[in-house]
Amino acid sequence: MRTVLAALSTDRPLSTPALEPIVDLRRTRLELMLKVLDVDGAVHRVRGGWLATGDPWTYDAARLHRVAEARTAEQQSMREYTATAGCRMEFLRRCLDDPGAVPCGRCDNCTGPRFGAEVSAPALAAAQAFLGRAGVEVPPKKLWPTGLEQVGVPLRGKILPGEQAASGRAVGRLSDLGWGSRLRTVAGPDSPDAPLPADVAGAVVEVLKTWARGDDPWLARPVGIVAVGSRRHPRLVQSLAEHIATVGRLPLLGVLPPAGEGGGARGNSAQRVRTLHGGFVPPDDLATRLAALDGPVLLVDDLVDSGWTMTMAARQLRLAGAPLVLPLALGVSG
Incomplete structure (x- = not known):
């Protein structure tokens, strides 16, 4: 503050x-x-x-502690409301200190009957198949954050079409009911670095197949792969790139050097771009390969958080001569 x-x-x-x-x-x-x-x-x-205002200000820790305690009590009341076997309206009225709180005779607990928790085998199988589908879109950034000039970055307005990434894909969101928990253990911010597990590798292949042949296919098949240099999961990202290269029979063109100050995404987009600006410059040998390409590059990373790592890395690939950049990640935060 x-x-x-x-x-x-x-x-x-x-x-x-x-x-x-x-x-x-x-x-x-x-x-x-x-x-x-x-x-x-x-x-x-x-x-x-x-x-x-210019008036002196001090952090009122005691008052804010009381506010936090009140919010915690409210959350507990919500849990009790969902779990109560009594009248829900009576519960709410008692929370509001209503002395006339009585059963309403209209809520689900008062009227019954309660619905059972049993689910048929076909319905369960259909739900598991739906939740287990891999693949979410990673939309490209098209505008630079406001205020970049204030933090020393000479970029503003629209990202030039020749510097943009194309629409990308990821296996799933870390918050998903299907792949979320698995992706958190593999590519989450606190997960250990390890080679790509077989089940996640299979999901990556399915995502690529759907991306190539689905309702919204990529503009053209990639002709090469570039990995984003990772400080957090270097083995994971390298093995991901190598697996796709082997399965797709594509050349692994190289790895972009890590950029930024480390420690993950910063608080807002402008500061994140500031830390990444000037980074991800392809080494000379990779730049030479990029300039000779006649098709898209598949840019792979472990996790999309703010989205600016993929955006800035793709920009450097485009500036080096890549005709198109298709981002692919294991997970998306949120």
């Missing part, structure tokens, strides 16, 4: 998008923080953005 206050002046307002790259916070968190500071009288909203 003090970083936000230090970035604001008392006479020159800053909009939230302009403030975001300076303080390295995601938009949602920054907006919540500004609202708290507004309530505390440290900032106020004006036409054009936010101003600091």
Whole structure:
């Protein structure tokens, strides 16, 4: 919060998008923080953005601790509401200290009958097949984040078509009911680095098959593979690239050197681009191979988080001469 206050002046307002790259916070968190500071009288909203009031401000730990305790109690009440065998309306009225709380006679617990938890074998098989399908789209970035010039990056507006990645694919999202839990153990931020497991390798092949022949196929079959250099999972990414090269009978053109400061994605897009800008430059031998290609490059990585690693890596491949870049990752955060 003090970083936000230090970035604001008392006479020159800053909009939230302009403030975001300076303080390295995601938009949602920054907006919540500004609202708290507004309530505390440290900032106020004006036409054009936010101003600091200049009044002294201290972090009210005791009050915020009480707020956190209240929110925790509310969450527990929600759990109890879903689990109660009594009248749900009566439960809600008692939570609101209503002395006249009585059974309503209309909720599911009052009226019954309760539905059973049994699921037929065909329905279970259909659900498992649906949830077990691999493949989600990784849409390309088309606009640079606001405020890059404030953090020393000379990029703005639309990403040039000749520097963009094409639409990509991933096996699944880390939050998925189907592949999510498995992908978290293989490619999650805290997972150990290890070669690509056989079951995930099979899912990758299925994703590529669907991508090639499905309803929304790639524009052209890749003619080579490039791996994104990974500090977190170098063995995993290398084995992923090698597996696809073997199965698809494609040349593994090389590996882009890791970029950025490490430690994963930063708080917001502008800061993430700042850490990656100037990185992922192909080595000379890889650049020579890229310039001679007559088809797309498959760019592989373990995880898409903010999406800027794939975007910046693809940009460098395009600048080196790759006609098209098709991103492929194991997982997508969120």
